[in-house]
Amino acid sequence: VFLYCLTAMLPMRKEHSPIIDNKGENKGSLVYSIEPIVYDENGEALQMVYSIDEMLGRCIKVEVLIHYAKGIPEKWSTNVYTEYKWIDIDGRTFKTEYSSDTKNKTPMWEYRRVHDITISKELLGHIKESVLVMSVYGKLSPEEIENLNQEFTLDK
Numbered sequence: 127v128f129l130y131c132l133t134a135m136l137p138m139r140k141e142h143s144p145i146i147d148n149k150g151e152n153k154g155s156l157v158y159s160i161e162p163i164v165y166d167e168n169g170e171a172l173q174m175v176y177s178i179d180e181m182l183g184r185c186i187k188v189e190v191l192i193h194y195a196k197g198i199p200e201k202w203s204t205n206v207y208t209e210y211k212w213i214d215i216d217g218r219t220f221k222t223e224y225s226s227d228t229k230n231k232t233p234m235w236e237y238r239r240v241h242d243i244t245i246s247k248e249l250l251g252h253i254k255e256s257v258l259v260m261s262v263y264g265k266l267s268p269e270e271i272e273n274l275n276q277e278f279t280l281d282k
Contacts, residue, residue, distance in 0.1 A: 127141075127143060127158065127160065127257055127258040127259075127260060128257055129160075129213070129253045129254075129256070129257065129258055131160055131162070132160070132162055132178055132188065132253050133177065133178050133253060133254055134176070134177065134178075135162050135164070135175040135176065135177060135178055135180075135181075136162075137159070137160070137161035137162070138158075138159060138160045138161070139159045139161070140157055140158075140159055140193065141157070141158055141159065141160075142155045142156070142157055143155060143156050143158070143260070144156075145195065145197075145198075145262045153197070153198065153199055153202070153262075154195055154196055154197030154198045154199070154231075154262070155195065155196055155197055156192070156194075156195050156208060156260060156262055157192075157193040157194050157195070157196070158190070158191060158192050158193060158260065159189070159190075159191040159193065160188065160189070160190055160191075160258075161188070161189045161191075162175075162178075162186055162187070162188050163186065163187040163188070163189060163240075164181065164184070164186050164187075165187075178245060178250060178253065179250065181245040182245050182246070182247070182250070183244075183245065183246075184244070184245055185242055185243065185244045185245075186242075186243060186245060187240050187241065187242055187243075188240070188241045188243060189238065189239070189240050189241075190210075190212075190220075190237075190238070190239050190240075190241065191236070191237065191238050192208050192222050192235050192236075192237040192260065193234070193235065193236060193237075194232060194233060194234040194235060194236075195208065195232065195233050195262055196231070196232045197231065197232075198230070198231045198232070198233065198262070198264055199231075200229055200231060200267075201266060201267070201270050202264035202265070202266065203225075203228070203229045203230050203231050203233075203264055203267065204225075204228040204229065204230075204264060204265045204266065204267045204268075205224040205225060205228075205264065205265045206224065206225040206230060206233040206262065206263065206264040207221055207222045207223065207224045207225070207233075207235075207262075207263055207264075208221065208222045208235065208237070208260055208261065208262050208263075209221035209222070209260070209261055209263070210258060210259060210260045210261065211259065212241050212258075213243070213249070213252060213253060213256070213258060214241070214243045214244075214249055214252075220239055222235040222237040223235060223237070225264075228267045228268065229267055
């Protein structure tokens, strides 16, 4: 996810990004929203912030919503979840719950997390030059695992 929306202080609502596997193949899409929120001294949400540069030295909130994935291959559609590392926290991973059923090719999470970030010059550079990686994971269904076991069974 390119973070251009944050540099322009624009919300991204129900955006679709392809889920690309480690072989470069499309394995569905992820639907998410990212919305920067700024409050004034009275606690009122500001509507007219044109650039994140205006926020240097201030704290803003960024709401991350991970709505759902669609088109997950049936083979990998068990216990599907999404995780990401937020831009200003080294090494901390945030993740959705696991999908509750097997063979769910369209898991829905409606995950919501509000991140507070203080805008520094270093963070500005990071936001402008990097991406937010959201990874989607799923497991083999019990039937797929059984099929694998049968493939590797040696005949005597």
